[in-house]
Amino acid sequence: MNFRRAILILLLTIPCFSAFAEEINIPFQKTPGQDYLESPAMMIDSLENSTLSLKLNCSNDGLARLYWITSYDQRFEQSKSIWFYTKRGVHTYYLNIPSQNPYWIGWIKRLIIAPESPGKIEILASTVSRGNWLTFLASGWQEFWGPKGRAQTGFSINVTHSSPLYGNSINVYFYWLIGLAFIFSFVFYLFKARPKSFEEYLIPFNSAAKTAFAAILASWLLLALNADLNYFSLFKVNYQKYFGKTIDQKHAEAYGEDYLTFLKFTADKLPRKPVSFVVYSSINSPELAGRLFLAPHILASDVNKLPDYILVFYPTPDQIKQLRGLPVLAKLDANKYIVKGKKK
Known part of the structure; x- marks a missing residue:
């Protein structure tokens, strides 16, 4: 009987052995002037490292989003992201990323944790590893009770929504x-x-x-x-x-106060007549707010041609390389400036 119990315990614990596999520690740091936390540059095999473990200290219950860039796509965008709820206090979150988003592929070069609710998020510890069936179940539980559903589409023809x-x-x-x-x-x-x-x-x-x-x-x-x-x-x-706030405060919550200040600076410096522009930035989807607040100026759609102006807001290293040799029209600070799209 004792032998059978030992065999049963062994069989039940074998799936947990992967928990002792190599874990990669990721030291996140707060980006100056921004609310999000960013990892250093790295090269992580997505196949060998599918589970991100985050120990967070949050000031309020809220919402956060994880973004990543890969070796073949250097843009932070919603297609390469997942949402998750955060609870007030110190809690550990397990994110089995490929089960929630198929774009966790190739070599992962950088991660961003972006709070999407009022309050502060402090990362006490973060590791990425292969994970095990316990972390897989914990990730599924958090995913089901998390924020995703179909709410991010803004509308749906389906009456009954589901997680x-x-x-x-x-x-x-x-x-x-x-x-x-x-x-x-x-x-x-x-x-x-x-x-x-x-x-x-x-x-x-x-x-x-x-x-x-x-x-x-x-x-x-x-x-x-x-x-x-x-x-x-x-x-x-x-x-x-958003409740009880002015329209300017709501805009600041939605797009970031620092970025909104830069857009107002840009609107004042660009010519009065409509011009084409693009946004070089490491933040998520900066062109959405630019299209709204810089009308009647036109967001350039042809990526193969230089626009009239390039708006630079905390650019990525690759974007900085592309800006070399282009004249600066106006500068707010070292990370926020406007560049003329063509050399003159």
Whole structure:
């Protein structure tokens, strides 16, 4: 009996052995003038390192987003990011990234943790590793109760919203549950009734259909409750972020006060007539705010041609190289300036 117990314990603990595999420590640092925290330049194999462990000290409950860049795509953008909820106080978060986003591929060169709610985030410890089944389950739990759902699209033709689980909509798992409920119940009632005619086969079929219908109703109820929870969580985050504030304060919350100040500086320095521009920056999607606040100036769409002006706001090292030799029109500080797109 003791031997059998030892074998059972060994079998249960084998999946955890990967927890003792090599972990890579990542020292995040706060970027000057920005709210986000950035890792140093690195080269991490995404296949060998799928799980990011973060020990965070947060001043408030809120929302954060993880961004990354790869060796073949040097841009921080929403397609290479995942959301997660943060709780007030010190907590550890496990993010199995490839199960939530298929673009965790190739060599990972840099990470950013960007808070999207009021409050401060301090990273006490952070490691990336292969992970194990315990961290995989913890990541799935956090993902399901996290903020993603379909809320980030802004609209949906689907009435019932759902949270994801390991990169798939929870609807997928419910479809399998309903199908399996019908199959197993049909087999069960078939053996129980042992029909001898076609009419008698309808008895187990109808019983199985009732079981599947009950599973559909239960799934619908769970999805409706989950959608309500998602809406409430997003409402709470946005309430803390925007309620009772002026339009300028809301803009600062949405786009960052430092970046908003730079855009106002840019609007004052650019010519009165419409000109084309692009934004060189390490922050996420800076062109969205630029398009709004710099109208009637035009965001350039042709990446193969230099625009009239380049707005530089905390650029990446590669962007700095591209700016060499171009004349500066106006400068706010060393990390914020306007460059003429063509040498003159």
